[in-house]
Amino acid sequence: MSTMQRIIGQTRAIDVLGSALTSGRMHHAWIFHGPAGVGKATTAVRIARILLCHDPQTTLTGQPEACGACASCKLIDQPDAAHNDLHIVTKELALFSDNAAVRGRKLMSIPVEVIRDHVLTPAYRSAAMNHNKVIIIDEAELLNDTSQNTLLKCLEEPPAGTYLFLITSQEDRLLPTIRSRCQRVPFALLTDEQVETWLSDQPFAESMGADERQWIARFARGSLGQAMLAAEYGLDEWYRTLEPLIKQAGGGRPVIELGPMMAQRVEAFAKAWVDNHKNASKDAANKAGVRHLFGVLGEICRTQLRAARTIDDEAAAEPWLAGVDLLQEAERDLYSNVNVALLLDNLAIQWSARTPHPAGR
Numbered sequence: 001m002s003t004m005q006r007i008i009g010q011t012r013a014i015d016v017l018g019s020a021l022t023s024g025r026m027h028h029a030w031i032f033h034g035p036a037g038v039g040k041a042t043t044a045v046r047i048a049r050i051l052l053c054h055d056p057q058t059t060l061t062g063q064p065e066a067c068g069a070c071a072s073c074k075l076i077d078q079p080d081a082a083h084n085d086l087h088i089v090t091k092e093l094a095l096f097s098d099n100a101a102v103r104g105r106k107l108m109s110i111p112v113e114v115i116r117d118h119v120l121t122p123a124y125r126s127a128a129m130n131h132n133k134v135i136i137i138d139e140a141e142l143l144n145d146t147s148q149n150t151l152l153k154c155l156e157e158p159p160a161g162t163y164l165f166l167i168t169s170q171e172d173r174l175l176p177t178i179r180s181r182c183q184r185v186p187f188a189l190l191t192d193e194q195v196e197t198w199l200s201d202q203p204f205a206e207s208m209g210a211d212e213r214q215w216i217a218r219f220a221r222g223s224l225g226q227a228m229l230a231a232e233y234g235l236d237e238w239y240r241t242l243e244p245l246i247k248q249a250g251g252g253r254p255v256i257e258l259g260p261m262m263a264q265r266v267e268a269f270a271k272a273w274v275d276n277h278k279n280a281s282k283d284a285a286n287k288a289g290v291r292h293l294f295g296v297l298g299e300i301c302r303t304q305l306r307a308a309r310t311i312d313d314e315a316a317a318e319p320w321l322a323g324v325d326l327l328q329e330a331e332r333d334l335y336s337n338v339n340v341a342l343l344l345d346n347l348a349i350q351w352s353a354r355t356p357h358p359a360g361r
C-alpha cells in the first residue's frame, strides 16, 4: 500500500468504501465532497479500478484492491487509455456534442445533453467487458437544475452494475433529492506532516531535500493538488529568491529588480502551463501565475508574522500585516488590471512605500 493510500485511508472515505466493497453491499451512487485538491477524483478513479477489475483482491489489512493484471486493470493503467466501462464526465465534454448550439455555449455548467449522452446512455447500455460500469462526474456543482433532474432518474432506478460518483467542492449546489439518494463522503484537508510524508514517496519529489519538502507541505496547506503544483513549478525557488528582496523592499528604499523578478517567474509559469495544457489560455495562465506568486508572498508574510509573534514583537509584525493587506488589494486589482508587468511593478513600489520596517532592520 502506498503512502498516498495510507493518507487517504486516514480519512473516512476509504474506510466507508472499503467496508462497502468487501461486504458486497456497495451503494450505487456516491458524493465525494470537500475542498479542491484533497484527492476526491483520485480516490474515485481508484475505486473505479477495483469495481471494474475482473479479479479483485484483498490486502493483508482487509482492504479491497484491484489485481493490476486483468484486461480491465491494464486498460485503466495505460496513459490516455479509453476504458469503455469507465466514463469520466467533465464540463469540457460539451465541446464534443453533436449539437452545434451545445458546442458553442460557454462552459459555465454541465448541460443536460452531456448528462444524456455521457451518463444515461452508457448507464442503460450493457457493459463492454460484461462486468460493472463506473461513471464519475467531476465538478458536479456545475450541474444545472435540468441536468440534475435528468440525472435523478438514473439514481431512482439504478441500472444493475452501474456505479456513479459525484465529485464536488460545493455540495450545497446539489439538489436535496440528489443528495438524499447518494451516500456522501466528506474529504478533509491533510496535515502538513501527511502532505510531507506523501511527497517523500512521490517520484517527482525524489531529488528534493527535506527543507524543500517541508516548505512545500506548509505552502500546500493540506492540499495534495497544491503540493504537486508547487513541486512541479518550483514555487519554493520563488520563495527563496523573492524573500530577501521583499525584506529589502520593506527597508523603505525601492528595490528596482523586485517587479521584473516577480514578472519573470509569472511569465515562466504561464509559458510552462500553456505548454502542458492543450487549449489553455495564456491570459488565464498569467493570472493563475500571479495568484501563485501572491500565494508565495503571503507565505513570506505569514512566516515573518509567526516569527514576530513567537517573540511577542508587535512592531516587527506590523510591516507583514501591511504586506498581507497589500496582497489583498493587488488580488482585487488582478481582476480589473490586465497588464501583469505593470501590476507587479506597482506592487513592488507599494511594498517599499507601505511596509516600513522598524528603524535599523
Ligand SMILES: [Zn+2]
Residues within 6 Å of the ligand: 052, 053, 054, 055, 056, 066, 067, 068, 069, 070, 071, 072, 073, 074
Ligand atoms: Zn484487475
